[in-house]
Amino acid sequence: MRILVQKFGGTSLANNDRREQVVKKIMEAVKDGYAPVVVISAIGRTGDPYATDTLINLVQSITADAPKREMDLLLSCGEVISGVILTSTLKKRGFEAVLLTGGQAGIITNESYGDARITRVEPKNILEHLHKSQIVVVTGFQGISEKGQITTLGRGGSDTTAAALGVALNAEAIDIYTDVEGIMTADPRIVEDVRILDVVTYNEICHLAHQGAKVIHPRAVEIAMQKNIPIWIKSPFSDAPGTLVTSLQGDMKAGTDITGDRLITGIAHTANITQIQVSTHGMDAQLQANKQIFKGMALSDISVDFISVQQDCVFYTVPDGLAQKALDILINMGFQPKAVPGCAKVSVVGAGIAGVPGVMANIVEALSDAGVGILQSADSHTTIWVLVKKEHMVPAVQALHKKFQLGI
DSSP states (O other), rough: OOEEEEOGGGGGGSSSHHHHHHHHHHHHHHHHHEEEEEOOOOSSSTSTTTOOHHHHHHHTTOOOOOOHHHHHHHHHHHHHHHHHHHHHHHHHOOOOOEEEEEEEEEEEOSOOTTTEEEEOOTTHHHHHHHTOOOEEETTEEEEEEEEEEEEEEOTHHHHHHHHHHHHTTSSSSSEESSSSSSSSOOOOOTTTOOOOOOOEEEHHHHHHTTTOOOOHHHHHHHHHHHHTOEEEEEEETTOOOOOESSSSOOOOTTTOOOOOOOOOEEEEEEEEEEEEEEEEEEOOHHHHHHHHHHHHHTTTTTTOOOEOSSSSSEEEEEEEEGGHHHHHHHHHTTOEEEEEEEEEEEEOOOOEEEEEEEEHHHHHHHHHHHTTOOSSSEEEESSSEEEGGGGGHHHHHHHHHTTTOOOO
């Protein structure tokens, strides 16, 4: 049996015309000899009646402290509604289709309500329906704990559902249908001459996703990578082939030349972050001070990023909304922190960066020429990050995209 997992986002299911396009993609899979397993998200975006954010706002209008267990019960409803509508649409078109919740599909999670992790998948129920030649529709974003509690997988959780099912079912591929026709070299809202990438590696797309590209959740990529199952990012409203995510670099020159791998894949960005600076100069127990700083953040559930520990100072970033909380914690511990609000992180991502001289020089040159100051920088073998003021984010992305000749 050739299994294909197809995941459709909420905007793909927002009205009858769009649902017909979804059905068309499912029909094409059947004609190509696949047994489709269709993962769906809640319908629409914020403001639409059954969108996840709409359900959250409904409760937050009453209280900001609703129990997480009960919130998961509520949020799981959006995908159930979406699934019933799509299954009914398929049946109307003459297809045998069945809807399974995350729990019925065998997605077992821990009990971290609101951001549960999948511990295993038991696909027996799905396989039984596939052997009956039924199209299986699965509610994304949700699972069930060992104790039978309904859980949700956090934002982007439907991507995670699709990847987990793809691995468990040994699918030939995972198709992620989204609002764009593939992974682009930068955000098309701020760069005019972006192009769609034909192929990216798992590693590259993980870094792009972590650094602000919202096309696919990085956790989904990490799961699919375990079994090397190819992921296609594409649009349900287009016949464009989309972007293939795989373990292989797709931009190599023909023949035996091995020097033609792509240096830079794309430019990503994340806005609305605050840089925290904590001086440890002159402290007797400097190592203990560093430990105290990060332990204080961890105990308060504040995720820190862009960390730089220097001899007499610690730098890191937090989301703008958590900056005051972080400052209060540090002050209560006896530190005198300084905050630089309204920052943005701009990331240059590419599997070819490692060991290549001149990449940072080009970044500094491009940003200097654009009048963009660098507040902080860091690098890994696939990514170089720079922290800039938020008002410099757009010109920084544009300048770097042009400098590395990523446009059409």
